[in-house]
Structures are given as structure tokens and as C-alpha cells.
Amino acid sequence: MHDAWKQTFTRRLFIASTGVAIASLALAGCSGAGNAAGGSADKTTIRFLYATGDETWNSTVDALVKDFNEHSDTTTVKLDPLPAGSDYATALKTVDATGKWPAIVDMRDTLTYVKAGKLAPIPSEVTDLLQPDAFAPAADGNVYTTPYSALNGEIGINIVYDKDYFKKHDLSVPKTYDDFISLMKKIKSNGDVPLATAAAEVWPSDQLWKPLAAPTFAEYADKGGFWNAVVNGDASIADLRAPLEELQDITDNYVLQGWQSTADAQTTTLLVNKQAVMATSSAGLGRLMDISKVDPKFNAGMFIVPAKDGKIYVLKNSVVGDTAGGLAISSQAAKNKKELASSIEFLKYFYSVDAANLMQKSGWLNPNIKKSDEVKLNESIPGAADYFALLKNPNLVWYENSPELPTFSAFNTFFRQARIEMQDEQTTIDQTIDKSQKELENQVAAAG
Template identity: 65%
Template sequence: MDHAMVRDRARAASLRRSLLAGVGIASATALLLTGCASADTTGGGERTTIRFLYATGDETWNNVVSELVDDFNEQSETTTVQLDPLPAGSDYATAIKTMDATGNWPAIVDMRDTLTYIQAGKLSPIPETVTELLEPDAVAAAANGDVYTVPNGALNGEIGLNIVYNKTYFDDNGLTPPADYAEFEDLLAEITANGDVPLATAAAEVWPSDQLWKQLAAPTFAEWGQEGGFWTAAQNGQASVEDLREPLQKLKDITDQYVLEGWQSTADAQTTTLLVNDMAVMATSSAGIGRLNDIAKVDPEFEAGLFIVPAEDGSINVLKNAVNGDTATGLAISAQAAEDEDQLAGAVEFLEYFYSVDAADLMEASGWIAPNIVASDEITRNSSIPGAADYFALLESPELVWYENTSPLANFSGFNTFFRQARIEMQDGQSSVDDTIAKVQAEFDKTVAAG
């Protein structure tokens, strides 16, 4: 970005500060918790330091966040963003609750439980100067008409939840990605018959347990897509956890017969190493093209591909990204930071940068799919990563079926964590499918009763 653009950004930030002060949005008390003004060693005056809390993930996402913040800090004359990462293995939704309980809100938060915190008044509306940079389908207003979260990546649904595989092995053994669920079962059996391990999964943290489960459960969830989603139907008494028996049984059978041992203590990122070292032919992933990029970094010669486990009829059911809802993710500005004009102006300035073409190009070059910005035609797309063509082809697949499955329950994320742990215990042989269904239903009923 040239110096004239930098000056324009600085003037814009200064103008926003003046406007905010004019309407009386000012409070020095939040400064102690959400950031501070620090002396600028370059002689350009004082800079406002703001914190950015985000959930760490695969290597690609972590690198993207770091590079974006470094690039922003180099060009901004008014704001310094300080990364506040939550280490992998933590329950991020629980961490946000703890942060809220201690009153220690950063300026920018990678949100979970969005609707809960909107209703509690913990988030500040995101101004139009940010939302106008995004395609209309990438943002959604809350019930009061304000927008509170904006996406941290492309809203391509859960296409990132897929199976990454060794293309060379497939070619050498005459195998192809499955066209329906029966072919997926045959694929697992054939690799096993070759004396090799078909699949690596991870459960050192609870969230990777979604990676295979959601692919198996998607056909059942999709059946309720027109009724507000499975969990809404369950809340209304139209569906129950018993309806998930078939995918739960599939999950247990696959784990028992085809998954590499030690999955309970395997970290998600570790599946990259297992794959390139030929310890498994396939691996579950939720990183999408980011996982392909990780593999290319570890072994540039490794030929990776990916596919999503299809339904019995060959459909590829993929959950839409909920741009607003209780479990929706996205970047938000905390209400606590918004009480300080400099904090708010700094947060807005960073988000405006986040949705610029410059930032999108940096994301794409690093192996991340940039958010759906209005200027998407100007983005330099990265098609050089081995296997990336498979990812982009999924977006155009005639078998792709989008469905919705959100829940308005305020405590749904807590139930979701319980359900994940219950599935892990079932896969590990600590409980039967029957016991899992019973205790998950009981927990869901408690969640519904709590409102």
C-alpha cells in the first residue's frame, strides 16, 4: 500500500475518533482492560494498542493471522494490534465465558455463541464502513437490525470438513474417490485388505471429533434443513437424538475397524505428519485448503487430494455457514472496547484492512481462502497448492446440496461440547451407542429447559 493511502487511512481514523467523541462515546475505564495508548518510537505520535483474541488452529490459519497483523501494524499510523491467541486444545467457547466473567474483553474477538453475547449487550455493532466491503450474503443483521460479526474467511460452508488422501497411493492401487457412501465403505475395506491403515483422525482436543462425524451425520441433518434444522426440530419435539442412531453407529464401526490407533491422543495438526509418513492413506480435516497447504510445506512432493464423504444417494450434503446465529463464528468488536473512542477506531481500522484486497491477497498466498469481499474479482487466487483443484471443484459440484442446521438455544455450544465428548467416549468403547443416545438426549433436554 503506498504512502498516500496510508495517510488517507490515518485521516479516516482521526475523523472517526472525532465523530465518536461528538456523540459522546467515551470512557477511560475500559482502557485498563482492553488496551492502552503507547508512545510511538517513530515520532508519529501516540498509537493505540488493541487486543485481538482468536482461536488458534492449523498452521496455515495461525500464520495468516500473524502475517495480517504484522502487515497492518507496519502500515497503520494510529493503531497496533496485539495478538491474544488461545492455544489449541482449549475449549474456546468456555474461554470466552471466562473472559466475560472477568470483564477482560479485547477489542476484537473471534466470536463463538454470537447470539448469546449480542443479547447480553457484550458486542458492539459493526459500522457500515466495514460491512460495505463484504458481499451482502456474507453478513446478516441481528433482530435489532445491527450487524455484530463479520467472517474471518470465505463462507463456503463446511466444505473444509473433508477427507484428505494420498493421490499417489490411490493411483498405484487403482482407487478413486467415492461416488456414494457404499463406495466409501468399499474404499476403507480395500485399503485394509492391502495391509494399510485407511484413516487417521484426531481427538486430543474435542473439536476435531466433528470432522468425520459431520460428514456421516450430514444426510440426516439435511433431512430437517427446511424445518429450521435438526436441532430446532428436536427442540420442538419433531426429532430426537434417536434419529442420529445410524450415523452414530457408522462412526463407531469406522473407528473400530479402520482408524489408526492412538487417535485419542492425536492432535489435529499431527494428522499431516501421519499422512506424509504413510502411516495412513487418508485423514480427516476441517482446515480445507489450509490442510493441503500444510502438507505441501511438510513434503512438497506429496500429491494430496480431498473429497467429502457422500450420502448413500451420492449427494454431498454441506452445512451452510450461518452468518448470524448462536454458534456462528466471526470477528466482532466488543462493547467494552467500544466505550473507548480510540479502541473503537482502532478496531474499525483493522477490520477495514482485513477486508481489503491487499489483505485478501496475503491470505490467498498463505493458503487461506479470503472472505467474500465486494472486490473479489481483484483477488489473486492461489491455485498452486497440490490438491487445491479438488477443493475448488467441490464448490461447483452438481452433487453439492446445501442445508441449514442452526439452534437458537443460548447454551447450545455447551451441549455441543458435551455431545462431542460423548461421541469420543462411544468411539473409545467407554459407552455403547444406546447409552450415548440416552445421555445426549438427557443433556439436550436440560439445555432446552434452560432456554
């Protein structure tokens, strides 16, 4: 296993409100120097645009920026948070439309913005702090994003559960997909709700879907990934029928009612309040931290839904490409020498041992820095042992599935919504497959 995946964290795909994005940027203005942006007259003020998420991520960002600002003699970082409400990739398009890019940006659709000249190269004095597998250059040889968390793939897309309930009812963590279904049947036979999930925003729909679809996706790992195979005509969305049927079956029979209007963060409350025995998650260790804050005595555990063959298929993080996330420096800020210097200073802090230890203390797993052996892992959170053990699971299988379609994020939003409508029985599986296939073909045609 590559070094870049030895520390664990999957940062869930955070989302943002387009309308709030416009309002936030209009009030905050472009990143600037001096007290014009609210900083000290002797410091350069830069802005950090990021997608808000669970309480752990939000508090981690706040703690990092506060610590940096207290110790920097040259720079003040101001936060531009984009609250939950819509697709974050769409919100970035709104940011681009305003023409007011902050200095540091939490990126989506990276290559699209690289080609548009919106991002500046990240210098080696930043990348030299990271493990070699934690970043990669674009086609022009420049690095445009560096990670905001440990690159452990989608280990964080998993099931959090009530260990005390499992012990009381003599239940075990499932070793196969069939075991998972049997487990939910047993919980239901006890008169309890097996699983809580959320769809108040579209992105949490991935939390149950991706483990179900992973075995199919993994079949195309050596062929450029499933989505590239669909674009090339070597596969189709009809090949996802089996996991779509599994998704529908679980929703119909085992999921807590009201999931359509449940926000992702609310699943923590549903779990702690015993309204469900298990809950989907994409926040990894952060979700465990959230639970411990709500109820320090709650005995949480964590597992990933295995495939029928007992393997645990986990998507690798892409460090380059349109689907790659990460922190970037905007080209707008790079035109100002002071803002560029301050941006580099902040990124160098972000990849320091001090920042890594602060992230760990906050319940966030830090990016893969070269000095990772100096970082103290946070093993105090209930359930953390399960989380760290996932990377050592002998049944773990890594696969790749990095779409090259420039507008894939737009299709992905469409596909998520289509699945939600299917789960809500507004449409059939056949209709979901047909309209999703047509939408992808339209996106391919539009991309030329």
C-alpha cells in the same frame, strides 16, 4: 449458489485453553492506547483475541497483523491467541468473567453476548466492503459479526488422501458412502491403515461425524434444522442412530490406533509419513498448505464423504444466530473513541484486496468481499484444484441446521465427548443416545 459461497473455505471450529486464556489476558491486560500496552506513544494499541488453529491459520493472522501494523499510522494491533486445549466457547466465558475484553474478538455464542451487551455494532463503512450474503443483522437491526473466511459452509470438513497411493493401487474417489467403505476395505486388504483421525481435543470429532450425519440433518433443513426440531419435540437424538453406528463401524475397523490422543495437526504428519492413506480434516485449503510445507512433493487430494444417494450434503454457514462465528468489536473497546476508530480501521483492512491477497498467499481463503474479482486465488497448492472443484460438484446439496438454543455450544461439547466415549467403547450407542437426549433436555429446561 449464493455469491457468498463461491470462494471456498471452511474454517474449522478452533478451540482454546481456559487456563491459558486467564493467564494470557492477565499478562496482556485490557486493550489500551499508547505505549502502556507496548505500542508507540503516537499510536492506539488494540488487542485481537482469536482461537489458534493449524499452522496455516496462525501464520496468516501473524502476517495480517504484521502487514497492518507496518502500514498504519494510527494503530498497533497486538495478538491475544488462545491456544488449543478446551472448548473455545468455554474460553470466551472465561474472558467475560475477567471483565477484560480485547477490542477485536473471534466470536462464538454471538447472540448470547449481544443480548448481554458485550458487543458493539459494526458500522456500514466495514460491512459495505462485503458481499451482501456475507453478513446479516441481528433482531435489533445491527450487525455484530463479520466473517473471517470465505463462507462456503462445511466444505472444509473432508478427507485428505495420498493421490500417488490411489494411483498405484488403482483406487478411485468414492461416489457413494458404500464406495467409501469399499475403498477402506481395499486399503486395509493391502495391509495399510485407511484413515487417520484425531480426538486429543473434542472438536476434531466433528470431522468424521458431520459428513456421516449430514444426510439425516438435511432431512430437517425445511423444518428449522435438526437441532431445533429436537428441541421442539419433532425429532430426537435417537434419529441419529444410523450415522452413530456408521461412526462406530469406521472407528472399529479402519481408523489408525491412538486417535484418542492424536492432535488434529498431527494427522498431517501421519499422512505424509505413510502411517495412513487418508486423514480427516476441517482446515480445508489450510490443511493442504500444511502438507505442502511438510513435504512439497506429497501429492495430496481431497474429497467429501458422499451419502448413500451420491449427494454431498454440506452445511451452510450461518451469518447470524448463536452458532455464527465471525469478528466482532467489543462494547468495552467501543467506549473509547480511539479504540473504536482503530478497531474499524483494522476491520476495513481485513476486508481489503491487499489483505485478501495476503491471505491467499498464506494458504487461507479470504472472506467474501465485493472486490473478490480483484483477488488472486492461490491455485499453486497441491490438491487445491480438488478443493475449488467441490463447489462446482453437481451433487452438492446445501442445507441449514442453525440451533436457536442459547446454550447449544455447551451441549455440543457434551455430545462430542459422548461420541468419543462411544467410539472408545466406554459406552454403548444406546447409552450415548440416552444421555445426550437427557443433557439436551436439561439445557432446554435451564434456558427456560
